[in-house]
Amino acid sequence: MARMNMIQAINSALEVTMARDPDVIVMGEDVGYFGGVFRATAGLQAKYGKTRVFDTPITEIGIVGVAIGMGAYGLRPVPEIQFADYIYPALDQLVSEAARLRYRSAGDFTAPITVRSPYGGGIFGGQTHSQSPEGIFTHVSGIKTVIPSTPYDAKGLLIAAIEDNDPVLFLEPKRIYNGPFDGHYDRPSKNWGSHPAGEVPEDHYRVDLGTAxxxxxxxxxxxxxxxxxxxxxxxxxxxxxxxxxxxxxxxxxxxxxxxxxxxxxxxxxxxxxxxxxxxxxxxxxxxxxxxxxxxxxxxxxxxxxxxxxxxxxxxxxxxxxxxxxxxxxxxxxxxxx
The missing domain is CATH 3.40.50.920 (Rossmann fold)
Structure with a gap:
């Protein structure tokens, strides 16, 4: 067990799954050398190379569309959308392609992709960086929607999502990315900072999807x-x-x-x-x-x-x-x- 905040737990989940399965691919804007805007993918490109962890152009529809094609081919892509507010250009790909691929092909093809994205409040991002679009996706049959609240759950749920054979939208609450939160959303918290927040196993484990x-x-x-x-x-x-x-x-x-x-x-x-x-x-x-x-x-x-x-x-x-x-x-x- 190690003390991790949610960012560290997510990074650990990605590292563990990439080590176990060479088909796991991480992609998105600034996820490579920079390690992601919140550093969730830090160090992964240096360890696994530019063919498995790579930056993409600023085109959400392209990121998700390519990931769906990679998934149908047999890979397990984990595309990152930098903020959930920017996921709307990719909506058609997620709804019309990823969610329906298994059904349209009578099970011949699947879209085992896990779309990660920070969502919700916490950085004073207002209407362009703090939206919560989960309700849109829960309406769509064929997409699983996951939202963790602790580092332990974040890692276990993300591993389960990556290993799942259907598309998963994995929304990460950025207000609790970096450590303790005193539960007050009607005033700024003094606890905002990079502090450990929970005990998390360093190796592989799963938190099954569909269990509260x-x-x-x-x-x-x-x-x-x-x-x-x-x-x-x-x-x-x-x-x-x-x-x-x-x-x-x-x-x-x-x-x-x-x-x-x-x-x-x-x-x-x-x-x-x-x-x-x-x-x-x-x-x-x-x-x-x-x-x-x-x-x-x-x-x-x-x-x-x-x-x-x-x-x-x-x-x-x-x-x-x-x-x-x-x-x-x-x-x-x-x-x-």
Whole structure:
């Protein structure tokens, strides 16, 4: 075991899979010599060469399109999109080609690609560097969507994604890239910095896709969250002294519906938290699932705490994303009923 932050864990996952499988290829803007804008691929080109770790032109549609072709040929490409905000030019390739290749070819071809991308808030990137587009991709059949919240999960989930035979969108919450986060999204954190954040095995291991984690056991209310919002939720209930059960979804598709259902039926209350905008956000799907499967066990309506339905200025990041104040209000509301 070694102490790693999330960036180090992701780098370790890439290194481990490249060492085990010569078909694993890392590609993207500045991922080679520079090691990526957040240094997630640092040192990989020096170790594995320019044919397995290489820079690409600034063309997201080209990056993903080439990766799909490489995957169909038999390789396992891991393309990086520098920020999730820039993934939209590649949307057609992901939706029309990667997601459908297995079905269109009756299983003759697959697209075993893992598209990595930093997403969400944390760097005051505003509407051009801090978007959360996960809801768009969870709508598309054939693409798996993964969002870790800890270094341990980041490495294990990334290894599982790379070894999976279907396309995976692997979104990395950059707010917790570099170390501890005190859970306050309504004020700048003093903990921003390159500090170790968890014990991570240095060798190969997997965290299976489609399995949620109960990061806190409780009896009064269930909180469903993923990515950075897991830490915000944990901080909130600690401050309020609420006996909440916190479920870290980890993968949105495939979704661990069984874990959600079991928790909500136990607590009778549910609060959903995510950074993305409210309308058509993944929380809407979670709310519908909870209503369908747990209706007779609910003691109060399901509450959602999300980003706002508007672009936001860079300077208002701390107000835009859910923080302890808004999450606390939602928890108190469901606890009243």
């Amino acid at each position: 984690a109960t990061v806190r056991v409780g009896n009064d209310v269930t909180i469903l969250a993923y990515g950075t919002m897991v830490h915000v939720a944990l901080n909130t209930i600690e401050e309020l002294g609420i006996d909440a059960e916190v479920i870290d979804l980890r993968t949105l598709v495939p979704l661990d519906i069984g874990a959600i259902e079991a928790s909500v039926k136990k607590t009778g209350r549910c609060v959903i938290v995510h950074e993305a905008t409210r309308t058509s956000g993944f929380g809407a799907e979670l709310s519908a699932l909870v209503q369908e499967r747990c209706f007779h066990h609910l003691e109060a309506p399901v509450e959602r705490v999300t980003g706002f339905d508007t672009p936001y200025p860079h300077s208002l990041e701390w107000a835009y994303f859910p923080g302890p104040v808004r999450i606390g209000e939602a928890l108190k509301k469901v606890m009243k009923d």
